[in-house]
Amino acid sequence: xxxxxxxxxxxxxxxxxxxxxxxxxxxxxxxxxxxxxxxxxxxxxxxxxxxxxxxxxxxxxxxxxxxxxxxxxxxxxxxxxxxxxxxxxxxxxxxxxxxxxxxxxxxxxxxxxxxxxxxxxxxxxxxxxxxxxxxxxxxxxxxxxxxxxxxxxxxxxxxxxxxxxxxxxxxxxxxxxxxxxxxxxxxxxxxxxxxxxxxxxxxxxxxxxxxxxxxxxxxxxxxxxxxxxxxxxxxxxxxxxxxxxxxxxxxxxxxxxxxxxxxxxxxxxxxxxx
Amino acid sequence: xxxxxxxxxxxxxxxxxxxxxxxxxxxxxxxxxxxxxxxxxxxxxxxxxxxxxxxxxxxxxxxxxxxxxxxxxxxxxxxxxxxxxxxxxxxxxxxxxxxxxxxxxxxxxxxxxxxxxxxxxxxxxxxxxxxxxxxxxxxxxxxxxxxxxxxxxxxxxxxxxxxxxxxxxxxxxxxxxxxxxxxxxxxxxxxxxxxxxxxxxxxxxxxxxxxxxxxxxxxxxxxxxxxxxxxxxxxxxxxxxxxxxxxxxxxxxxxxxxxxxxxxxxxxxxxxxxxxxxxxxxxxxxxxxxx
Numbered sequence: 001x002x003x004x005x006x007x008x009x010x011x012x013x014x015x016x017x018x019x020x021x022x023x024x025x026x027x028x029x030x031x032x033x034x035x036x037x038x039x040x041x042x043x044x045x046x047x048x049x050x051x052x053x054x055x056x057x058x059x060x061x062x063x064x065x066x067x068x069x070x071x072x073x074x075x076x077x078x079x080x081x082x083x084x085x086x087x088x089x090x091x092x093x094x095x096x097x098x099x100x101x102x103x104x105x106x107x108x109x110x111x112x113x114x115x116x117x118x119x120x121x122x123x124x125x126x127x128x129x130x131x132x133x134x135x136x137x138x139x140x141x142x143x144x145x146x147x148x149x150x151x152x153x154x155x156x157x158x159x160x161x162x163x164x165x166x167x168x169x170x171x172x173x174x175x176x177x178x179x180x181x182x183x184x185x186x187x188x189x190x191x192x193x194x195x196x197x198x199x200x201x202x203x204x205x206x207x208x209x210x211x212x213x214x215x216x217x218x219x220x221x222x223x224x225x226x227x228x229x230x231x232x233x234x235x236x237x238x239x240x241x242x243x244x245x246x247x248x249x250x251x252x253x254x255x256x257x258x259x260x261x262x263x264x265x266x267x268x269x270x271x272x273x274x
Numbered sequence: 275x276x277x278x279x280x281x282x283x284x285x286x287x288x289x290x291x292x293x294x295x296x297x298x299x300x301x302x303x304x305x306x307x308x309x310x311x312x313x314x315x316x317x318x319x320x321x322x323x324x325x326x327x328x329x330x331x332x333x334x335x336x337x338x339x340x341x342x343x344x345x346x347x348x349x350x351x352x353x354x355x356x357x358x359x360x361x362x363x364x365x366x367x368x369x370x371x372x373x374x375x376x377x378x379x380x381x382x383x384x385x386x387x388x389x390x391x392x393x394x395x396x397x398x399x400x401x402x403x404x405x406x407x408x409x410x411x412x413x414x415x416x417x418x419x420x421x422x423x424x425x426x427x428x429x430x431x432x433x434x435x436x437x438x439x440x441x442x443x444x445x446x447x448x449x450x451x452x453x454x455x456x457x458x459x460x461x462x463x464x465x466x467x468x469x470x471x472x473x474x475x476x477x478x479x480x481x482x483x484x485x486x487x488x489x490x491x492x493x494x495x496x497x498x499x500x501x502x503x504x505x506x507x508x509x510x511x512x513x514x515x516x517x518x519x520x521x522x523x524x525x526x527x528x529x530x531x532x533x534x535x536x537x538x539x540x541x542x543x544x545x546x547x548x549x550x551x552x553x554x555x556x557x558x559x560x561x562x563x564x565x
Contacts, residue, residue, distance in 0.1 A: 113308025
């Protein structure tokens with residue numbers, strides 16, 4: 001028996017070691033690649049990033065898109081999901097289907113569909129107010145069409161996060177208690193339900209943020225230049241800088257997830273009972 | 275039973291459905307219209323065609339499953355199936371090693387890292403692999419891999435890169451199921467003189483099967499939908515359906531084939547729907563098993 005346990009430990013150690021190697025080597029190699037230069041170690045790829053042409057514009061556009069996407073997504077999803085908890089099982093099922101369907105359409109196909117819709121503008125809607133709308137959502141300064149795409153792409157992720165958060169608290173009892181104390185509907189939701197959902201809301205926001213920061217498909221095909229598309233164009237001319245950005249993006253994802261874990265942990269000490 | 279529910283409905287000003295109206299409206303416009311555009315476009319002769327523009331045709335769909343497009347679709351399915359299979363085969367033992375580890379820290383570290391890496395797709399992944407295993411990559415130079423016939427810009431290279439986010443995804447997906455395996459089952463098997471292999475073959479794997487298949491399908495879907503990694507890493511050397519769609523959309527298409535991209539998208543959705551049709555019931559079944 002002792003021999004078996006020893007063998008198991010050995011096997012476990014070997015598996016973890018090989019996996020660790022496979023996942024750490026590309027990271028280490030990337031870091032090395034980004035600072036390795038003929039004259040020795042050089043951080044130019046990182047320091048040169050800020051001054052690179054287009055960097056700030058692309059980053060600002062991406063952050064704006066991310067912020068608007070998160071706000072729109074939460075504004076649409078949170079009231080619907082809270083109401084679904086108070087409503088019937090049928091309603092929950094409908095929302096689940098609606099929020100899961102985007103998974104079936106890969107980003108490239110979704111983009112193709114969006115382009116198909118945008119083409120209706122000049123083709124059929126020239127003299128209607130819809131045409132102005134279609135022009136408006138494609139403004140290069142702030143392409144709302146990307147927000148639409150991003151909200152759809154992050155819908156399944158955000159739904160999962162919020163739904164598991166809502167599952168952990170008894171929404172019906174909370175709302176009824178608040179209502180019995182004379183709170184209005186908005187007040188009951190804002191001051192009683194939302195604070196209990198803090199970590200789920202953060203979770204959904206971070207996942208959406210990470211998705212928007214890295215999104216390349218829709219933006220590049222539709223011809224806009226947020227951060228990921230800018231990185232791609234840099235990668236063609238300056239390999240080191242694109243790798244430096246990759247290293248940074250990995251670090252940023254890591255920090256986001258650590259923040260998320262920290263936010264989730266704070267709520268642990270008072271587990272909800274249902 | 276009915277009366278209180280009805281009363282609650284009346285109190286909630288128009289019922290809970292009212293709160294879902296914005297979401298449903300957004301979905302109908304943002305998702306419904308593109309879906310409609312794909313289906314109608316796929317079956318319509320392009321408006322830039324010389325005659326009969328806008329009329330019903332199955333030519334787009336027929337074209338989309340022929341020649342280079344068919345090759346790309348097959349190659350996408352092959353790549354996704356292979357990487358999902360390998361990802362499952364590697365992810366399971368890795369997750370098992372993590373779950374049974376004595377050290378809490380190992381478990382936390384691997385699961386956090388998996389969370390990060392499962393989201394580490396797209397461009398950064400491509401650049402990291404170019405820096406590691408590309409022609410001028412550090413590991414390639416160190417071991418002179420090019421002399422041994424290695425090329426990152428191939429089917430194999432792409433598969434190796436995809437596994438970098440697929441394996442962590444599998445670890446995240448399968449860990450809850452492995453946690454659900456009771457220790458008593460293993461002890462019971464051991465008391466009946468079952469070997470480790472017999473325990474896995476007759477007890478653990480049958481219970482895990484729905485979760486494993488579900489994870490496989492999730493991996494398949496992720497690999498199938500991926501576009502950025504492939505386009506930044508291998509360019510056009512490995513034909514993929516997602517790249518064909520992007521190419522068709524960004525211009526260089528023959529006159530009268532503008533709707534081909536939509537037909538290709540429809541092909542892609544059909545594959546994804548078939549895959550999802552396997553996934554969703556399985557997910558429910560595994561949830562029942564391991565609750």
